[in-house]
Each structure stands twice: as structure tokens, then as C-alpha cells.
Amino acid sequence: MSWVNTVLQGILLGGYYALFAAGLSLMFGVMRLVNLAHGDLAVLAAFGSVVLVDQLHMNPWETLIVVVPLMAVLGYALQRYLLNLTVGATPLPSILVTFGLSIIIANTLLQVFSADTRGLQAGAISTASIQLGDGLAVGTFDIVVFAVAIAVLSGLQLMLTRTTTGRLMRACSDDRQTASLMGINERHVYALATAIALATVAVAGIFEGMSTQFTATSGPMYLIFAFEAVVIGGLGSIWGTLAGGIVLGVAQTIGGQINSADQILAGHLVFLAVLAFRPRGLFSRAAVA
């Protein structure tokens, strides 16, 4: 019975990872850009929420309404005026620039907010749980996060497949030059993609802040889990990202069940195994075709 519980908790943990990974997956899928500042941007959003809670006495849930659009605007500007300069034949410039950005954000947060551990109080929901009988129980908040992750990923998938903006993104991803012959300004399309990605990362950062504690330097760890989820699922595949998050989450909880010190290690091992045996990921489009 405890194994059923372990897997269940792993799946729910996967919801967090998938939520973090959604934006990373979108940015990679649309412009082949690996954003190493992804985790730090999530922490930035969480601190934005902390400020609103402290200064304006908002409830952390309400801060989503303010922080998510702000992060989207930041994402548009960031892509339009900085990251677009790095998009090109090789991914190296974008990796260097986002790595630098990661350091700048983390250290600025350290300066402003110190190295103290912070958290966001979600309210009664954070301790509530749903009994599934037979001693099985799942946290209500975890269920909410999982549902939000599915909603965000479904939303991204629908946006990509059903809307004009999504068609523009797929066209730019396929062939930038030909896209410009259709009158598409790829700089604007890329900026929209990053705006959406940072909106999702804001949601992820605030939920993570409500679920556990974070510091100014938590970003790289978020990045690693998100990155592993994306790679396990298959680069650029939206549903693969959800599956990748779940695989990673289940691997971690099973590892933790065997030996509580090995939780993180087990996730990394599964990630390495996927890289070794299915380097395109479990669910990439290329692997299916």
C-alpha cells in the first residue's frame, strides 16, 4: 500500500515539475532557446508575491493577478530587447546570456531580500487533505497544483495548435526566413512566446513558494528539475513535458522510499538513463515519427 502512496505522491510532485517546465519547453520549442535563468525568474516572481503580501497585505492567491501579467510584460521586453540578439545559428550566445542573467537576478535578490528563507502562506488549503480510503491521503494543495499544471499545459497546447499566434510560433520554429516572407515579424512572435513562458513561470514560482520555502538562490534547483522534465519528456513536446515531470516526480519519491537520502539522486539517475538510451526523450515528436 505504501508503494501506491509513493507513486501517487510522485505523480503529484510531477505536477510541480511540469508546471515549472512548461515555459522552458515552450521557449525551446519555438526558438531553440535554453533559458538558464528560468529558475531564477520563478524565484523573482515568488519574491514579487512576497513584496505584495508584506507591503499591500494581499493574499498570495491574489498576487497571481498582479505578478503573472507583470512577468509576461517582463518576458516580452526581455526577449525583444535582449534575447532576440542571441537567437541565431548556434545556441551558445543564448546560453551564455541567460546564464549571466541567472547570476544577476539571484544576486540582486540576495542584495535586496538577504539570504533568509521565505515562504508564502496559502491558507487553510495548504494543510488540508483528501482521504482516498485505506490510509491513502493526498494534499488538497498538491491536487490544485497538479490541476493547474494540466490546465497550463493544455492551454499552451491549444494555443499552439488552434490560434493564429500558435501558428505563427510553429511557422517561426519551422523556418524563420520563410516565415518572414509571409510577413511575420519573428522578433515579435518570439517575444510573445517568452511573455507566455514567463507568465507560466510566475505561476510555478508562486505555487512553489506557497508549497515550500525558498531563498534568493533557489532558482538553479528549479531549473534543473524543469530541465530534466523537459528532456525526459522530449524537447519541445508539450505533453511530453507533463509526462517527463511525472516520470521525474515518481522516480524521486520511489528513490526516497527506498532510502530517504536518495530522493534527488534517483531523479537524476532516471534523467541520465533517458539521456543515454532515449536521448530524444520519451515522447518527442521525432521519436514517434
Added chain:
Amino acid sequence: MTALLEVERASTYYGQFRALSDVGLDVQEGETVAVVGANGAGKSTLLRTITGLLRPASGTVRFEGRDIADVPAYQRVSLGIAMVPEGRKLFPSLSVEENLMLGGYRARPGPWNLARVYELFPLLASRRKQRSVTLSGGEQQAVAIGRALMCNPRLLLLDEVSLGLAPVLVRQLYGALPEVQAGGTTILLVEQDVRQAMAVADRVYCLLEGRCVLQGPAADLTFEQVRQAYFGGAR
């Protein structure tokens, strides 16, 4: 009268390589102009210079009398310049209909829309939901032409429509051009197939190693003259 398109002494480089040398060309509203030449003669470079994908190092490109040097490629569509690129370049992750719809993303007012394109190429209507890569070469070329028409261009640039296609398909595709012109679109086409080009064009330019070596009304030029210019046989 101002020419619809006027290229004046344009030189374009790929790195150090000079792909176009002082090429001049004009296209009047309503006429069909063909640019012929062997592989590497600079034909595609010329079209890419006109669409803005490449910037000429010197010389000017004027559209309706206006110098468009500062207009980026993606804004030239709104001016009315559309291109069917060499190799078709359909978007592989998009369906046939999505490819066509993207072509109309920056559409000007005019006669072309999805229904008209399906009328022009009836085969495509039954393929609308298919991914473009699953189509045959001729069907893909039809999609590429339809996609360019969707923006209601004033000037349609066709790059090697016949490349890799069976003669019967080439005839079908060229057979669609009169209807395109009837809709008010002027055509500038690039061809390796000289006979095909001379058959449809009012005027012909022949490029050799990035230079314009022969030009004139198609009716006044003999196939032999063009062939000589094509291969540089006069030297």
C-alpha cells in the same frame, strides 16, 4: 510611367562571394518577366534581394517608385511583394490549410482567399487537413503558390516552380498563371527551363555568373540566342 519593380545596379554578396554584379531589371505592371540562367547564375539571389532576405551591398530596389532598402523583409509583404521560394519551403508542422492561412496573415484587400485558392487548385481542397510534408511534389508546389497568393500580392515572385516536377505537373502549375494575372498580379519568375520561361514571359533576362548578359522581349529572342547567353557560349 513608373515601373512596378525596378532594380538598379544591384550587387549582392554572400560573405566574400559576389553573387550579383550590377544587375538591373524592371517589371511593368501586368507583364510577365522571366529570369533565366544556369545553376549559380544569381537568379535566386536576385529574388532574395527583392524580397529583402538579402541586402544589396550597392544599388537600389524600388517598388512602385519607392526605394525599399529600409523596409525589412516581413514588411514587404504588406507592400504587395510575395514569393514562392525555391524548394517550396512549406511549414512542415502545419497542415495545408494552415500554410495557406499563414500566407494570408498580412493580406492586402484583393480577390484571393482560401476558397479561391481551392478553386484554382481543386486537389488541395481534399488535402486541407493533411500535413504539408505528406503531399506530392506537385501538390506542395501548388500549396506554395496558393500560400503566396493569399496575401493578394501585386508582384508574385516564382523561384524555380518546375524544379523536380514532372512536365505534366509543370504545365498544370503554369496553366494557373493566367488566372493569377487576371486577379491583378504581376509575375516575375525564375526558371532553369528556358523553353518554359520563354513560352510564358513577355520579356526575358538572362543571368550568367551574377551579371545580366542578355535581355529583351521573349518574342524577339531566339532560343539559340538565349542558350548561348545561358551557357556563356559567346566567349
